[in-house]
Amino acid sequence: MSIGRTGESRAAAEGTDPHRWWGLVVIALAQLMVVLDATIVNIALPSAQRALHMSDGNRQWVITAYTLAFGGLLLLGGRIADLVGRKRTFVIGLAGFALASALGGAATGSGMLFGARALQGVFAALLAPSALSLLTTMFTDPRERGKAFGLYSALAGSGSAIGLIVGGVLTEYLTWRWCLYVNVPIAALAVFGAFTLLHDRPGHRDVRLDVPGVLLGCGGLVAIVYGFGEAQPRGWADPLVLALLAAGVLLLVAFVWWQARAPSPLLPPRILRSRDRAGCLLTMMFAVIGMFGLFLFMTYYLQVILGYSPVRTGLAFLPMTAAIVTGSTQISARLLPHVPPRWLLVPGMLLAASGLLLLTRLTVHSSYAGEILPSLVLLGLGMGLTFMPVFATATAGVAPRDAGVTSATVNTAQQVGGSIGTALLNTIATTSAATYIATRPHRPGTVPAGVVHGYAVAIAWAAAIMLVSALTAGLLVTAPAPKHGTPAGTPVRESVG
Incomplete structure (x- = not known):
């Protein structure tokens, strides 16, 4: 009896999907598209505003329409995935997201663009929980699960920064409309891969929508x-x-x-009764508040204060993206099987907070290499250490019928945190800047100095929120190392039903 045949027999006995790693590529591609779309339009927004004649008061709806629909409907999307099947919901979400993206790219007025962005959020709310729950049920061996979640969380964490880079390139060399059109070929490729590589059991017909x-x-x-x-x-x-x-x-x-x-x-109370899961959700929400706020301020700081082009602004975030990927795939994924999750979460949040604190020293004349780059690297490493154990711990040990809604809850925490961070910290920055300028009238350079002062104050608040996230993780997430909770060679099996 050959070793290969033995491995195949064992895989069959354990119900392991032989195409699971290629399936991970498809899921990661779809997840990247959803996360990337939260920020890809940020750099393109000034061009879109000019082209569609939006007012300054209405331009926020390009961002808000997406996050409102996405964050508000994620729990429903998770339950639909449990009801009709994860693969089917995944494919419907991909197709709808592509259609909404094409509609937004072809927008002839601001109302059409706002509607398309809201429609993107609706289908993203179907797509995101389906993707994470497919990943949860495809990888059952603790060792493989750690690697898979490391790759997935690296994309989830770096997708926002990648969106800024891609948005800068597309806006500068093509047109802002391609920041939406780019989703169409990505979604088409993911749909083909889903039909070819992904497998899922039928939905639970006894599940009812609440x-x-x-x-x-x-x-x-x-x-x-x-x-x-x-x-x-x-x-x-x-x-x-x-x-x-x-x-x-x-x-x-x-x-x-x-x-x-x-x-x-809709959200079974037993899901939130887990102290570890509740702690991970709070940790995720607090962490993303600080991270999204940073994207907003640094984008404006680099373009408006330092005079960077859209492409140069996007590339300035590249070291942070690399740090997030390194923290997720090379540090967290290797250590999580051997250490308790909070041993990664707490240091990760402390690293991120230290990176933000360094940015509170920003001035109108700060240099990228000497002051901004070290902060971005620290923040990226910290977020990389955090995302992977949060995703893995929050979705561990969930019954198959609750996999979709649990995944949706994790994504909801991320979206709600991003929305809160953008609104809360931007209000703090604006208020602080206005106060600074009002107390120093008629002085040369007061306006740019006041704007940077507002950013610094808001970033200080973001650092404080990161510290709250570290405290939350340290107190609430008490799970042991995965290999201690589940023996390394023992897969976590689904119940048949």
């Missing part, structure tokens, strides 16, 4: 994200902002109350 839960949960998330988005132009004391935030909190409280009583809850 309609009141959908309305309460999604309504609460949309209200909070929309409230934070409106806080930038209106101010935190605006009655509409306060009403939206209050309504969002009340809806989420009602959602929690209903989930404990619903016969088929």
Whole structure:
């Protein structure tokens, strides 16, 4: 009996997918497209605003429409994946995302672009949880699972920075419309790969959609994200902002109350009863608040203050992208099987916080190599150490029928954190800059100095939030090393049903 035949027999006995690594490529491609799209339009926004004659007050909807739909519908997308099947939902999400991207690229007015961005968010809410739950069920061996999640989380963490690079190149050398058109060939390739390489069991027909839960949960998330988005132009004391935030909190409280009583809850309470999973979700949300805020400020700082071109601005983020990939694939993926997750999470958040603290010393004349680059590398390494154990720990030990909704919860924490970070920190930056300028009237160079001062104050708040994330991980995530919780040679099996 040959070794190869023995390996095949063992794989068959364990139910291992022989195409799982190629399947990972397809899933990673789709995930990259979704995460990349959150930032790829940032650098293109000034060009799109001029072309479609958007007002300064309305231009935010190019970003907000996407994050509102994505963050607000992720839980529903996860439950749909459990109901109709992960592969089917994955393919529908890919096709719809490509169609919405083509519609946005061909936009003839601002309303058409806003609608297309919202539609992208809707299909991304189907696509993202399906991708993560497919990955969760494809890789059951703890050692392979660590490697797979390392690659996946590297793309999830670096996709935003890659979006800035690609957006700069497409905007400068083609047109802003290609920041949307580029998704069409990527999605087409991923659909072909999904039909060829991905396999999934049929959906759980006994799963029912929790309609009141959908309305309460999604309504609460949309209200909070929309409230934070409106806080930038209106101010935190605006009655509409306060009403939206209050309504969002009340809806989420009602959602929690209903989930404990619903016969088929949208978010089963047993998922959040895990201390480790709850700690990972909070860690993810706090971490992304600081990270998204940095993208916003550094993009404007490099282009407006230092005069960088779109391409040069995108390339300036490349070292951080490399650091995220290194932290995820070469450090976290190698260490997680041997150490408890918080031994990676806490140092990761401390590294990220130190990188942000260095950026609080920014001035109008700061140099990239001497002051900005070291900070970006520290932040990237810290986020790389964090993303992989968060994804792996939050989705470990979940029943197959809950894989989709658990994955959606992880992605929701990421999207909500990004939305909060963009709105909250931008409001802090704007307020601080206005105060600085008002107290120094008629002085040369006051305006750019005030803008940079606002960035520095907001980045200091981002660093504080990173420290809260480190504290959260240290106190709540108490899981042992995976190889101690599950023997290295023992796969985590799905129940048949």
